[in-house]
Amino acid sequence: HPHPPHPPSSFSSIDTSRSPPLRTGDIELEEPLSSHDWQNMGAATATTAEPESKNLRTFTEEEVSRHTTPGDCWVILHDKVYNVTEYLERHPGGKSVLLRVAGRDASEEFEKFEHSGSARKIAEKYLIGKVCKVEGKGSTNEAENERPVSENVRELVILYGSQKGTGEHLAGNLLKVVNQSGQGVRARMVSMSAFDPEDLPKIPDVIMICSTYEGGLPPVKARFFHKWLSDSVNDFRVDKMMLKATRAAVFGLGNSEYGENFNKAAKDLDKSLRSLGAEMFFPLALGDEASDGGIEKSFRPWSEKVLKYFIDRKTLRQETAELPAASGLVDMEDLGTVMRKAKDEDVNNEDRKKEMLTPALRKNLSKQGYKLIGSHSGVKLCRWTKAMLRGRGGCYKHTFYGIQSYQCMETTPSLACANKCVFCWRHHTNPVGRDWKWAMDDPKLIIEGAISKHQQMIKTMRGVPGVKPERFKEAFNVRHCALSLVGEPIMYPKINEFLKLLHERKISSFLVTNAQFPDPIKNLDPCTQLYVSIDAATKDTLKAVDRPLFNDFWERFIASLTALKSKQFTRSVYRLTLVKQWNMQDVSAYCKLLAIGLPLLIEIKAVTFCGDSKASNLTIKNTPYHTEVCSFGEEICSTFAKMYPEVDRTYKLACEHEHSNCILIADTRLFVEGKWHTWIDYPKFHSLYKEWLESKKEFTAFDYMAETPPWAVYGAREKGFDPVETRVRKRGKQARINRAKRSEQKVEDGSTNDTRKEKI
Secondary structure, three states, X not given: OOOOOOOOOOXXXXXXXXXXXXXXXXXXXXXOOOHHHHHHOOOOOOOOOHHHHOOOEEEOHHHHOOOEEOOEEEEEEOOEEEEOHHHHHHOOOOXXXXXXXXXXXXXXXXXXXXXXXXXXXXXXXXXXEEEOOOOOOOHHHHHHHHOOOOOOOEEEEEEEEOOOOHHHHHHHHHHHHHHOOOOOEEEEEEEOXXXXXXXXXXXXXXXXXXXXXXXXXXXXXXXXXXXXXXXHHHOOOOOOOOOOOOEEEEEEEEOHHHHHHOOHHHHHHHHHXXXXXXXXXXXXXXXXXXXXXXHHHHHXXXXXXXXXHHHOHHHHHHHOOOOOHHHOOEEHHHXXXXXXXXXXXXXXXXXXXXXXXXXXXXXHHHHOOOEEEOOOEEEEOOHHHHHHHOOOOOOHHHHHHOOOHHHEEEEEOOOOEOEOOOOOOOOOOOOEOOOOOOOOOOHHHHHHHHHHHHHHHHHOOOOOOOOOHHHHHHHOOOOEEEEOOOOOHHHOOOHHHHHHHHHHOOOEEEEEEOOOOHHHHHOOOOOOEEEEEOOOOOHHHHHHHHOEOOOOHHHHHHHHHHHHHOOOOOEXXXXXXXXXXXXXXXXXXXXXXXXXXXXXXEEEEEOOOOOOEOOEOOOHHHOOOHHHHHHHHHHHHHHHHHHOOOOOOOEEEEEEEHHHOEEEEEEHHHEEOOEEOOEEOHHHHHHHHHHHHHHOOOOOHHHHEXXXXXXXXXXXXXXXXXXOOOOOOOOOHHHHHHHHHHHHHHHOOOOOOOOOOOOO
């Protein structure tokens, strides 16, 4: 039969009286079922019919987040709330799997494992409600949806699949435009996760707005809808003209920097709809986040043309024409022409290249506190700069390398990046790119602009309680530059000129790269300290954590580590960001990477939780404790020694900065006469650099090392906090920390006691 029977909408309609309690050992694993297979079994799905769920109690996400213990465990699946407390002991994967996602949306984790129909039926037994939006968010759209449709009014359904909320926002805009047009059309918008795809043949007019997520996949909440359509195309039982009465249009949200995966989800949707007989009343439109003006600028003219269809379909057919490529909107039929035209442009003509920072990006980044310089650079005042001005402690670089945090400037000559890491502290609001394609500013303009804007931000600290007058005065004299603000600084084609200008001003350079540009690393002139980010130990994990744009990301990653090994003029550093449950598993794989680059230093830091973001599903539970970071570092040192006894290189824990949840592992060649020398003699570095610049006289990292003070050494009583500083805890903060520790210890299997030894 072309249309399988609709699944029952609640678990209560299924007879479970004969079903024994589920136990881990009793589960027989089965092959993942197709959408039609489990619907034929009568499975209840996450796309339960809306009328059945209207009587459910509604909860806010904040209310759900309070239920995170073994005695009170709730989860959200596709906007529905489940109390799975009684199911914890019976879950096939163990209770820890559910406790890790307790109190939050677990839709992504649930769909990753392609749960069978029986698993979805079990879930319905624990359904207690649905998630409601917070007041003010989406309320206008909901009111528009609830307006009645008269017999003489045509209905339009707007389906959206959104990861970060952009698709939902655009769907809401279109909803208002259509409903306020007075053209005899009434629209309603529905998330693809809440729409029953079996109702699609009954819909005369439908618009689908869908983004493309990592790996060319649709957003998590839209994956079932996509899979249902593709299964229907490939299922011989389904009538290939079942959508012949449906007229549809698809708008995709993507970023052309992702190459072959650009708008793949929208393309697949359009292909499936055509294969099932739908009439596409408007060509597939591909919105490009990387275009001038972004996606919203291209969506506006598209939505206007779609509205014309409902005013006069014939007029629309006659007037449909290609939108300019600069708008970011490209029809499939014209994609080849547009790409050929782009290749023919004169890439050497700077006047014709677009600026990296569009007006929308400028507004967004400025709102976050960035001071923008020229067309692709930025500077921001670090919180540690402000803290040390007030005598409240310095950053980990003060502890590890001896910088004065109040004289450090955090900046970047390139706000663009080639990754979209899950732990990005900027929530992916910066541009992305695989190569430099924008207009280029002069390095002198960038440095002068950065220093000027940094000094303006320092001025705002005048009169702040606790600011030390002598430090305030010295802060205007920038002595250190952390090129790690955001983006990929090494992408900037004039990075060597940029570093030269810094060093001429006696400003040290700490350059961080994401290990995706091996050639610029090879060609890099000496800098004070050069980092590569090691965000994962294996190819699959790196892809999941960093979400890189390059298809050959792993080859580039390994080549970057090899290039780092050749940089003898600079201190080389591996920078590991630990994300619990993501990249802390395979220590031996990290040691293999360590053997490739043999860095002088290894920084290991716990991920900083920057709040909820639709761009990532990380929570505070993904941040490891300092004791866990220390244990991981000790294991790295011992495992490397066992795996590579023949290598003339050993590593030991040298420093820690508990306040930043960070440790430093160092090459033992820095342990001289019983003392660590991880600090930097900055005047000596500038002298060596000047000699290299004038006569190409070689030098090494050991030529400008300095002794590490006892309070900064790993295992010291101060745990990396400078004793001349005053540590200030916010009122009630310690109590909250203690409560959080007790809560997590209840759900952790095993002990989290600190067993590390106080040693060098």
